[in-house]
Amino acid sequence: MDLTVNSVARTVQSPPLASLLTVLREELDITSPKAGCESGSCGACTVLIDGEPRRSCLTAVCAVDGAEVTTVEGLGTPEDLSRVQQAFIHHYAAQCGFCTDGLVVAATAYVSAGGSADTAAISDALAGHYCRCTGYVKIIEAVAAVARGDEFDIAATASSANNTYVTIAGAGS
Amino acid sequence: MAIHRGKGLATVEYPTGMNQNGDPSQAWIKVKPDGRVDVFSGTADIGNGSKTIQSQIVAETIGVPYDWVTYDNSNTDSSPMCTGTFASRATFVAGNAVLKAARQVRERILAVASRELEIDPADLEVADGAVSVRGTPAKSMGVDEVAGAATFVHGELLTGDGAHLNPGAAIVDPETGEVDRPPHAAISYAACSAAVEVDDETGDVHVLELTHVYDIGRAMNPTLVEGQIEGGAVMGLGFGVLENCYPYYPSAEHRGGDMSTYHVPTMAELPEIRNVLMENPSSGGPYGAKGIGEMANNAQPAAIANAIHDAVGVWVTEFPITPERVLAALDAKREGRGEPRREGRVVAFDEEMSINRFSSTITWGPDVAPPMCALRPAGGPSPASQDPFTGRLNQ
Numbered sequence: 179m180d181l182t183v184n185s186v187a188r189t190v191q192s193p194p195l196a197s198l199l200t201v202l203r204e205e206l207d208i209t210s211p212k213a214g215c216e217s218g219s220c221g222a223c224t225v226l227i228d229g230e231p232r233r234s235c236l237t238a239v240c241a242v243d244g245a246e247v248t249t250v251e252g253l254g255t256p257e258d259l260s261r262v263q264q265a266f267i268h269h270y271a272a273q274c275g276f277c278t279d280g281l282v283v284a285a286t287a288y289v290s291a292g293g294s295a296d297t298a299a300i301s302d303a304l305a306g307h308y309c310r311c312t313g314y315v316k317i318i319e320a321v322a323a324v325a326r327g328d329e330f331d332i333a334a335t336a337s338s339a340n341n342t343y344v345t346i347a348g349a350g351s
Numbered sequence: 352m353a354i355h356r357g358k359g360l361a362t363v364e365y366p367t368g369m370n371q372n373g374d375p376s377q378a379w380i381k382v383k384p385d386g387r388v389d390v391f392s393g394t395a396d397i398g399n400g401s402k403t404i405q406s407q408i409v410a411e412t413i414g415v416p417y418d419w420v421t422y423d424n425s426n427t428d429s430s431p432m433c434t435g436t437f438a439s440r441a442t443f444v445a446g447n448a449v450l451k452a453a454r455q456v457r458e459r460i461l462a463v464a465s466r467e468l469e470i471d472p473a474d475l476e477v478a479d480g481a482v483s484v485r486g487t488p489a490k491s492m493g494v495d496e497v498a499g500a501a502t503f504v505h506g507e508l509l510t511g512d513g514a515h516l517n518p519g520a521a522i523v524d525p526e527t528g529e530v531d532r533p534p535h536a537a538i539s540y541a542a543c544s545a546a547v548e549v550d551d552e553t554g555d556v557h558v559l560e561l562t563h564v565y566d567i568g569r570a571m572n573p574t575l576v577e578g579q580i581e582g583g584a585v586m587g588l589g590f591g592v593l594e595n596c597y598p599y600y601p602s603a604e605h606r607g608g609d610m611s612t613y614h615v616p617t618m619a620e621l622p623e624i625r626n627v628l629m630e631n632p633s634s635g636g637p638y639g640a641k642g643i644g645e646m647a648n649n650a651q652p653a654a655i656a657n658a659i660h661d662a663v664g665v666w667v668t669e670f671p672i673t674p675e676r677v678l679a680a681l682d683a684k685r686e687g688r689g690e691p692r693r694e695g696r697v698v699a700f701d702e703e704m705s706i707n708r709f710s711s712t713i714t715w716g717p718d719v720a721p722p723m724c725a726l727r728p729a730g731g732p733s734p735a736s737q738d739p740f741t742g743r744l745n746q
Contacts, residue, residue: 219610270574273398273582301618308610311398313581314618 179243183208184252194240199223201239202249210250210279214308221307224280225249231284250279253286262286262321264330269320273311281307285321295325352552356559359657362542365646366535367636368440368517375516376445377431380409380452382509384502386480386495388413388420388456393433394445395424399644400575401441405449407571408637412453413460414477415494431512439642442571443537444515446637451513459509460494463501467492537633537641540566543587543650546622547658551681554674556592558620558655564627568641573628576643580626583647589616591652592672 180189183206192201199216202208202225214222216235223235226248254260262285265271272278281304288303300321301314309317323330368374378392390409396402406420424430433445461472464482468475474485483491501507521530546560561584570576593614597605632639652670660666665680 215610217609217611270578273400273578275398301621305617305619308615308617310586310615311582312578313583313585313624314621315581315624316578318618318621 179239181239181242181244182246184248190239192239195238197235198225198227198237198239198242198247199234202234202247208249208251212276212279214276219308220277220280221284222277222280224283224307226283226287229287229290231287248283250282253282259332260286261324261330262289264332265320265324265328266317267332268330269316269323271312271317271320277307277309281309281317285317285324288321289324293321293325295322297322300325355549355551355662356546357549357658357660357662358544358546359654359659359661360542360544361650361653361657362540363646363649365439365539365541365642365649367443367537367539367633367642368438368535370517370520370535374434374438374440374444375514376433376440376448377512377514378405378433378445378448378452379431379512380449380456380510382456382460382494382498382501384499386415386419386493386498388415390420390422390449390452391430392422392424392445392449393427393430394441395433395436397436399436399441399579400572401436401445403575404442404571405446408446408450409453411638412450413457413494415480419480419494431514437645439539439644439646441644442640443633443636443642444517446640447515447635448513450637451515452511453513455511455513456509457511459501459507459511460497463505463507463509464492464497466505467497467500536635537568539568539641539643539646541646541650543584543654545591545651545654545658547655547662549659549662549677551663554677554681556655556659556672556674556677558588558592558622558658560623560625561588561651561654562625562627563650564629565643565647566629566631566641567643568633568636569630569639570628571638571640576628577626579643579647581624583649584624584651585616585621587648587651588620588622588655589614590648590670591655593620595671 179194180187182188183202188206190201190205192205197216199211199213202211203213211225211234212222213235214220216223218233218236221233223233224231225234226232227237227242228245229248250263254263259267262282266278266282271281284304284307288300293299293303297318300318304317304321376392376394378390380388380390382388388409390405392405394401394405402422402424406422407417410417410420433448434440457477458472460477460482461475464475465472468482468484468490470484470490475482476485477494480494481491482494482497498509501509517536518532521532521534523530542564544560544562545558548557548559549555550557563580563584565576565580567576593616599605630639633641656667656670656672659672659677663677663681665677665684667676667680669676
């Protein structure tokens with residue numbers, strides 16, 4: 179089967195009923211889609227198939243023959259992060275990171291489709307993703323920021339003197 | 352048949368780290384010839400932000416920019432020992448270890464700068480990556496220049512090491528309950544208020560709002576602290592109304608099924624979460640910090656239970672508070688069976704029975720001190736222990 183993964187044409191040898199998740203992780207060594215529940219509940223394996231967010235654990239690879247598959251690696255590079263990736267960093271929307279790749283992919287589809295910054299609309303679109311660490315609050319903030327068109331300067335996020343990351347408030351006292 | 356609204360409050364106090372000499376942490380630091388700082392600490396960052404926090408502590412203590420600090424916990428050969436990320440201990444215990452190591456590094460930077468500038472180290476200060484003379488900021492040299500001089504002029508390595516170990520467990524006087532030292536390195540406090548809607552026809556509980564006030568010492572990084580509180584809040588919401596970790600306990604096959612039957616909160620259940628951070632610095636923590644990790648999911652289930660009582664007048668005394676349990680409690684109330692009881696006593700506020708619920712194997716006596724929380728009059732009878740499965744009292 180031939181598919182385009184992150185803009186690169188790939189021919190895969192796995193059995194046709196192997197899950198796309200298994201093919202990505204074990205044959206193509208693309209490990210950002212996570213094998214969470216492997217039963218379609220948790221959302222950690224989400225990838226874009228022709229631009230639509232889909233559970234790769236429930237998708238047989240033969241069903242995506244000829245399709246374009248995008249994982250979080252295809253959205254941006256460490257030097258040139260996508261806006262959703264920047265927003266997740268800027269708003270501290272990741273803790274352990276296990277759910278993050280699936281959420282970034284799904285959030286990308288949400289904002290690409292013109293999704294609004296409304297909390298209820300974001301929750302509706304992303305409620306199929308479990309996160310155990312963040313309590314979702316900062317994830318929603320990040321997605322809303324992209325939907326609003328906020329600008330981020332990630333270099334400043336990490337080293338700005340105005341940011342709470344850097345100086346310990348009142349440490350001199 | 353109607354929707355009822357209610358509010359409830361619960362509080363939690365939570366110790367920081369372990370208190371029995373059981374959880375040491377160690378760290379070491381070296382400064383490269385260009386002044387950049389490498390921290391080696393064994394603390395695993397499981398998403399709680401301990402790499403960020405410990406880098407902040409090092410940057411602040413030495414006096415260099417945050418982005419000069421590289422935190423290496425990549426392997427257990429190069430990093431010294433850290434007991435782990437648990438017990439709300441990473442910021443306090445491991446943070447104290449890197450703090451002590453960073454102070455040594457600062458002293459050595461001052462010693463080399465003193466020779467370079469020919470000024471007594473007591474008259475020097477380090478800030479923003481530069482060593483300057485107190486009161487004469489024009490006379491200064493960069494920490495990078497100091498590190499270069501240490502390497503290429505003085506033949507020295509700027510390094511520091513630190514370790515932290517909380518004092519051993521307090522010894523409790525069995526008669527008076529008095530302790531011979533503070534039982535914990537620090538104690539964090541919090542309160543949670545929950546607002547709920549209860550449907551008295553379906554038993555469905557909808558948590559509308561969780562408001563938290565946390566005393567966590569010093570919030571070194573308020574964004575990370577909020578992350579801990581919000582994550583804990585949603586986990587506490589799950590424990591309160593959705594999740595039963597061990598539905599078949601004590602059967603050997605006690606675990607729940609897959610994610611289609613074990614429900615965890617999603618964005619769809621997310622209540623409005625509001626946080627207030629109170630800063631009440633501890634005496635022993637780095638920059639006054641206390642722990643925040645584990646306590647963050649403790650108060651919500653109790654606050655939700657209290658809010659349900661406020662809404663519909665029944666106590667549901669088992670978690671999770673499922674619709675079935677709410678309806679059973681409402682039925683009992685309607686049929687005049689009143690509040691749930693165990694051994695003929697109301698359970699909700701039965702402190703003695705709650706305390707001994709999981710302590711049935713321990714017999715309190717002259718050789719075994721009762722736990723600190725078992726408040727009872729001095730010289731009074733030992734509290735009865737209770738079988739955790741049958742609820743039967745053993746005495």
